[in-house]
Amino acid sequence: MLEDFRKHIRLKDNSAILVRPLSSRDEKCLLSFFSQIPDHEKWFLRDETANPEALSSWVTRLNYDKIFPLVAINESDNSIVANIQLHRPEAECLRHIGHIRIMVHPDYRRKSLGPLMMQNLVQIAMNLGVEKLAAELVTEVQEAAIKAATRLDFKEQARLKGYVKGRDGEYHDLIIMVKTLQDDWDDF
């Protein structure tokens, strides 16, 4: 069962982290987590996480079939320190595709937490029968995510040049990186 997923991990700095699905009881912690993300990063979010009201409404009506969210909890204070989501299209012709969105708290970056969350979601997606995982990433802005995705064997499959506009008026490319899952059974 998806809701039973639990994984205990240790970061490079030795902090103890529990990775588990987000539940509606996490509303306050999740709002607090996103309130600590800098505005210049929120600018590039393209879903309900950018807006506290939409975020509250989403978290109280979670539907794991549509969006399956995992959170990383710092076990010393029970705060949320990372969130990753698997978005699954409802259309039959796209049901084999999953889209990944990830956010790690700025204080917890560069400790391999993002890649660990991604690995867990890849494993869950494979168990759900997802065949391809896609991530839409903004060049120059989300280079850390592009690096982490490349390390997990995501490949650039499309590039929309100058598609995304920053707060400063600068345009950035949107790249779609895709990972094919069925080749990866031996990795786990």
Ligand SMILES: CC(C)(COP(=O)(O)OP(=O)(O)OC[C@H]1O[C@@H](n2cnc3c(N)ncnc32)[C@H](O)[C@@H]1OP(=O)(O)O)[C@@H](O)C(=O)NCCC(=O)NCCS
């Ligand atoms: C992307 C993200 C999840 C990575 O998480 P993380 O836990 O910090 O991942 P890592 O520990 O592997 O560190 C990121 C790597 O990117 C590198 N990096 C950071 N900024 C970079 C940049 N501007 N250009 C290239 N590489 C960069 C880091 O050096 C590190 O590599 P290293 O291990 O060789 O030092 C995190 O940076 C994040 O939440 N970013 C904001 C949200 C986002 O961009 N989401 C993607 C949209 S779906």
